[in-house]
Amino acid sequence: DVKVTQSSRYLVKRTGEKVFLECVQDMDHENMFWYRQDPGLGLRLIYFSYDVKMKEKGDIPEGYSVSREKKERFSLILESASTNQTSMYLCATLGNTQYFGPGTRLTVL
Amino acid sequence: QKEVEQDPGPLSVPEGAIVSLNCTYSNSAFQYFMWYRQYSRKGPELLMYTYSSGNKEDGRFTAQVDKSSKYISLFIRDSQPSDSATYLCAMSRSYNTDKLIFGTGTRLQVFP
Numbered sequence: 001d002v003k004v005t006q007s008s009r010y011l012v013k014r015t016g017e018k019v020f021l022e023c024v025q026d027m028d029h030e031n032m033f034w035y036r037q038d039p040g041l042g043l044r045l046i047y048f049s050y051d052v053k054m055k056e057k058g059d060i061p062e063g064y065s066v067s068r069e070k071k072e073r074f075s076l077i078l079e080s081a082s083t084n085q086t087s088m089y090l091c092a093t094l095g096n097t098q099y100f101g102p103g104t105r106l107t108v109l
Numbered sequence: 110q111k112e113v114e115q116d117p118g119p120l121s122v123p124e125g126a127i128v129s130l131n132c133t134y135s136n137s138a139f140q141y142f143m144w145y146r147q148y149s150r151k152g153p154e155l156l157m158y159t160y161s162s163g164n165k166e167d168g169r170f171t172a173q174v175d176k177s178s179k180y181i182s183l184f185i186r187d188s189q190p191s192d193s194a195t196y197l198c199a200m201s202r203s204y205n206t207d208k209l210i211f212g213t214g215t216r217l218q219v220f221p
Contacts, residue, residue, distance in 0.1 A: 004152070033208070040117065042197070042213035043153075058208070090152050097143060098199075098209055100152030 003027070004093050004101035012107045019078040021104050023091030031094035032074040034058075034066065036087040037103070043090065049074055081108045112136050115198055115212030124221050128185040132198035132212045135179065139200040139210075142174050144183045147195045147214065156196070157183070160204070188219045 007022035025032065033048040035058075045058030047066040055066050063085060067075040078085055086108045091101040115132045122128055130144075141160055145153035157172040159165045159181075165172045171184040181200075185192055198212040 009150075040213060042115075043211040045208055048208060092152075096204075097155050097158055100145075100154065102152045103150070105150075 004091055004099055006089075006091055006101040006104050008104050009102060010105050010107075012109065013078075013081050014109055015082060017078075017081050017108075019081050019106065019108075021076040021078075021089055021091075021106070023074045023076070023101055024072055025074075025093040025099075026072065027093065027095060027099075028071065029093040029095050030071070032068065033092040033094070033098065034064075034074065034076045035090045035092065036060070036085075037090055038087050046076065081106075083108050110135060112210050113198065113200060113212045116215055117213055119216040119218055121218045121220065122188055124188060124190060124219055126188050126219070128188050128192070128217060128219075130183040130185075130196050130198075130215050130217070132181050132200075133179055134181070134200060134210075136200075136202075136210075137176070137179065138202045141201045141204050142172070142181050143199040143209070144170075144172055145197040145199060145211075147197060149194075153197055185217075188217075190219050190221055193218045 003026045034046045035043040049055045049068045065077045089104045092098040113134045143158040144156045146156045147153040162176045169186045173182040195214040195216045197214040199209040
């Protein structure tokens with residue numbers, strides 16, 4: 001079974017903090033994705049990566065950056081957290097379809 | 110207009126009912142269609158995927174694609190309380206190489 005793990009299930013941060021969300025997969029998949037999920041808006045793609053050190057902007061990259069130093073690890077970075085970044089963040093990896101991690105519910109106060 | 114439209118629900122049905130979940134889309138280039146199930150506080154998990162038009166059955170679940178109408182459906186027979194979840198449709202232009210476009214999800218509740 002594909003396993004996608006995310007470093008935290010719940011996270012509370014303050015406005016202006018730098019936030020790191022980590023995602024690790026164990027299936028040697030090339031492609032990894034970061035989404036945020038909000039009520040009424042569904043899943044929106046923030047960034048994705050086709051390979052180590054390769055990254056592409058998704059539909060809503062503003063306020064975020066990513067890092068992929070190793071194939072199995074894809075990190076999402078909020079440079080200066082804001083309240084409108086309170087959301088559920090989902091990491092996914094692509095095999096024959098997308099496999100999702102359990103999500104990180106981030107609250108920015 | 111969104112590329113993929115999905116009624117958010119909630120949809121509440123009694124146990125044993127047949128459930129119909131639907132999505133419409135606007136991009137005729139979509140070829141691969143998926144349904145994900147997401148339980149509360151969990152990530153989405155793939156339920157079914159189909160290619161192009163037609164039906165696909167897996168146990169109590171049937172996925173249907175009508176490309177001429179740009180309409181996809183998921184039917185759940187003999188629904189169970191354990192089917193209570195949010196169901197998301199997703200689609201892409203190519204298999205395994207393209208990003209997915211998701212619907213917003215339909216919340217389903219099956220009561221005993």
